[in-house]
Amino acid sequence: MTSQGEPQEGFSTLSKVTGPSSWSRVSCPCCISSHIEPLVLIQLAENVQPITKQWIMSMISAPVKAGGAQLLVHPGEDMKGDMIVVAAPRCTLLRVTEDLGLCKTYQDGNMTAFSFEDRDNFCNIDNMQQFLTLAERQYIVKHELDSMRAMEDQRVPGVPAPKGKLKARESILQKLEKAGVIRNITPLHDQKLLSALGKQWYSHKSLWGQPLDSIHAYFGGTIAYYFSFLDFYTLSLFPPAILGLFITFFLPSANFSRGNKTDSEPTLPKQDDDQPSVSSYMVQAVFSMLWSTVFMELWKRRSAALSYHWGTFNLAEQFQEPRPGFHGELSTNPVTGRLEPLFPEWKRRLRIGLVSVPVVGVFLGLVVMGMAGFYFFERLVSGWHKASGSYFTVVLLYLPSIAHILYTNVLGNIYRNVALKLTEAENHREESSFDYHYTTKVLVFTFFNNFAVLFHIAFFKEDLPLLRKRLSSLLIVTQVVNQFTEVVVPFLVDRFLTSADRNLKEDDPEVDHLQAQGSLPAFPGLFAEYIELLVQFGYLSLFSCVYPLTAPLLLLNNLTEIRTDAYKLCKLFNKPFSAPVANMGVWQPAFEVLSFISVMSNCWLLLLSPHVKELTEDAGLSSSKVLVIAIIVEHVLIMVKMILAFMIPDEPDWVRIKREQIEYHSMQALKKQRIMRSSVDDKLPSKA
């Protein structure tokens, strides 16, 4: 909150240069202000005609009733330029804050769902820059732009017929983006806030602590949740890292094992000295199983607390307008009474169950087939090589790997498109639900792709030394690649590319600054960041018992990851829009599911360890009896994890109380309101 001090100075440049008169007029008296803060930049295609630009600007500033967004627009340099700068009047900001269900500090100090009629009782209501965070204001603008709809069948002026035809209720922005009129829409940076944030964040001397509130204020919900989780996860890595270091360097049987490890021979079948002793195996396995549950449960509590703190625990997306891509029979929503498309839930579920799930299954099958093919051809080729040994066969040796990599990449690209189409066909009403289902599909596939080889080694080859070698090389290679792509490359790119912006002086026209911002690449989203963490977590929880150094290596990686992600976000990409969210979405269950799968894999790995095999052979147990015992142990461990998860409540007591208070008061209020209404009804007839 403190990072937003004196915000009036940050955005005054544009109004100074272009004059407040160039902004579109405000109809509402309370919204007239000498300071207009440019929030969002719309970049048009270069060949867009002034009449089209004019029409877009008029729609953006038109009232909501007329299908507009009721925002303020500024033509940038002049009407011929390829950009539109958008700001928001106070009334629009407040109205949408209520629609979104955002909670703000009420006069009694509690976070309370904002209500426009009751606005005067909220703190900081007179200063929009303090009342709403920058990210919220920008998201609101985006939200309003997205909800612009054609009121009737019409044409976009200056755009030829097939592309420019708008049907009634069609989303104007979607149409314009599809037609290529709008190149992109980005929230604008506030350079002063940004450099202050950057100093606090990644130029920071100490190893620990991120300015999470400032991140939330500047970048918004989804991004703040990612960094909070990264923070929490890194902190949680300390216990397993210490245990891993202890097992590697202090336990006798593992002590000399690292010395005589040879990477030159890839698959030595007998390498008993190289394995940690059975007791350290077990300690590591049981510890990581329990640790992952405790970690996730504590994160849920943290997440609930953050959600209260950031005012997003009461988001009412199901009562808002549906997302632009949603279609269905136009009818009155029985809940809100608004006219909007409706689509029955059972149809969506049928489509998910009968279409999406089988298609995803087929793609997972293709991944397995690709791997099987790779192993088959590799064996074939190495057979040839041994038989003939010519230069030709040496080249051939690389062929299966290359083919497999190509296959995997092509398959991945096809899959992403298919997943998008499937999710669109599921026709989700809410944006968050769409994201949830799309992310789930991609995530399952990516995860499967990443772990197929390791699972193959662990479950079919049953080759622990190879698994350990593979895991360690994956971890170290990933480390190095990450360090390089996320630190070195960005730094060079920054020096080289963004110098265009650097060269601009403070007193250069604001328009040039804006254009410089638009020239950065779009932020690719958090999927890659989250999946990296999930895959890491998978290495750790699924297989770490065979390679105890996993946790220390991950800890090292995460400590740099925090800085590089922050630097990347602040400097190297356009600022992304970031919705207010109450949790980290599908990633939370993904981590939880993984933590349960880890029980299976750990039990299996224990079963495979030569020491356990010796023990059971000594006890004279048949291999299927041992397997049955392992299954029982697995179920007991799953039970223990479930009990542990039950024992740690998902939200801190104080959050639960706040939530119940709101429930209780709304129950009471509903009753009161009915009485009020019926007493009004009673009075009405007496007038007649």
Next chain:
Amino acid sequence: MTSQGEPQEGFSTLSKVTGPSSWSRVSCPCCISSHIEPLVLIQLAENVQPITKQWIMSMISAPVKAGGAQLLVHPGEDMKGDMIVVAAPRCTLLRVTEDLGLCKTYQDGNMTAFSFEDRDNFCNIDNMQQFLTLAERQYIVKHELDSMRAMEDQRVPGVPAPKGKLKARESILQKLEKAGVIRNITPLHDQKLLSALGKQWYSHKSLWGQPLDSIHAYFGGTIAYYFSFLDFYTLSLFPPAILGLFITFFLPSANFSRGNKTDSEPTLPKQDDDQPSVSSYMVQAVFSMLWSTVFMELWKRRSAALSYHWGTFNLAEQFQEPRPGFHGELSTNPVTGRLEPLFPEWKRRLRIGLVSVPVVGVFLGLVVMGMAGFYFFERLVSGWHKASGSYFTVVLLYLPSIAHILYTNVLGNIYRNVALKLTEAENHREESSFDYHYTTKVLVFTFFNNFAVLFHIAFFKEDLPLLRKRLSSLLIVTQVVNQFTEVVVPFLVDRFLTSADRNLKEDDPEVDHLQAQGSLPAFPGLFAEYIELLVQFGYLSLFSCVYPLTAPLLLLNNLTEIRTDAYKLCKLFNKPFSAPVANMGVWQPAFEVLSFISVMSNCWLLLLSPHVKELTEDAGLSSSKVLVIAIIVEHVLIMVKMILAFMIPDEPDWVRIKREQIEYHSMQALKKQRIMRSSVDDKLPSKA
């Protein structure tokens, strides 16, 4: 609802005989009525002094502020008699209806949470017999009696010191029951309604259909849910029953198998002809796995619809007063603002996780040990018998069985006490939560006890013919025993015992009728009924693939079960109190869990079937590879079940819409109310 027509006549007898003046006075003008309906009978111990009776009566009729129940009392025959008849004034009924969060038909036709202030807009508000069901009125009386609390440290007049000492805030009723002053509290039957209901219900000619609404009106929520579930379950048994009959009588390999079955030799190791073919095995197994999921999902929808229909979808138990046994630090509830004991959730969860779960685990271990001991001694004794063969060893042969039965019974009794103590120590705030946790504990134990032997045969002996024999004899014996205990015995008892009441003529004093009602045994609760269904369901879903006749036999059993349970409830026991509930509580998850465990057992049974063994031997797979394949198949089936469960929404669309409407309107109302309140606040200072 129609069964409540002309209710005034049913209870007018008491007021005729004893005169309305014998009832305690009503303070509220709207509650004065010439018809007072006796609802609940309190039976005192015979040696209770008139002064004590007088005090109890005064407390019951005292206002809530004074720690009383604000009900109407009648001394029965005279002040020396051992009973108190309780009725409820209109205001108390309405006030508690609101407290409970019951929904009633609003003037717009929707079920709406009742509000006392807004009472005039609810339908049937002028006639309490139509507005609230008999069961609801009686539950309200019970609820108010339970919430009587001593306002300060005091003594119960006429009861000696240690027993009669009441501490401040102690529950009066609990104390009096512990002190032996009150023998029991029963809701009164309405003979006319009861005989009408009985005719509709069990004297009914057609095989199908129960008057569920009348049952709900007369007996209340928990009982109506039991019968609705029984109804739905029986209907759902038709598909598996038809499949079972088809497999038994029409599939070739099973066709002649029933002919050469011999029960004289208990364990024939080779009996291949006796087994259904592998294909019928698989059909039966896969069908029963999918059927159980579809059945439970459809039941959830039915349950949600019933809950709306019966006005219990909005019960607000967490906002009510805590249950009488609840203790904690006396403090202000942060949600409702009432002064009451508070107990932190995390402490409760710690106790459950660290005390209750391990103790339950120990008892389950004792069950297993008992079984192991039984098998050990049986083998020992039969060894002796074979060696010596004297009369003495013949007697000894029975000893292990007898010892095991004794052990199981004693253990069961100890366990039930321990479970009660554990649940009390968990200190649940709500009655429903207490029931949930207590029932869970007993249910897990009972289930384990019932299935331990079958599991032992299936998983350790791996002896399918024995399993089939055991299952069929269990089913048939259970049938016969049930028929006998639930039809024949009750009928005889009814003829013999309740004749006392029959001999009373219509014009005998009402007091004698009351006394006759009090003489019936207390209803033992629904636990036994539900566990019977659960165990049945267990036979069906866990093992039915080895004995396809399970479903037809169960269907037969349930068709009679409905009648006998109904008859038992109406005629042979005191009427029980039955709380308004929104679902069948812990039994629903219990059935669901069982349906998932069934996947494991079915996969295992398929694995054991000799045909599958032959197949895998022919394919040359090692036994542990086969086990791994079985585990994979099991997980795929669990996935399919989960997808199926996801595809069938838990509540019908119309219920979801009603629920969301209420959510939306209360959100809106809360905002409106804040504005109202702050505008009042604005006006207040101007007065000063």
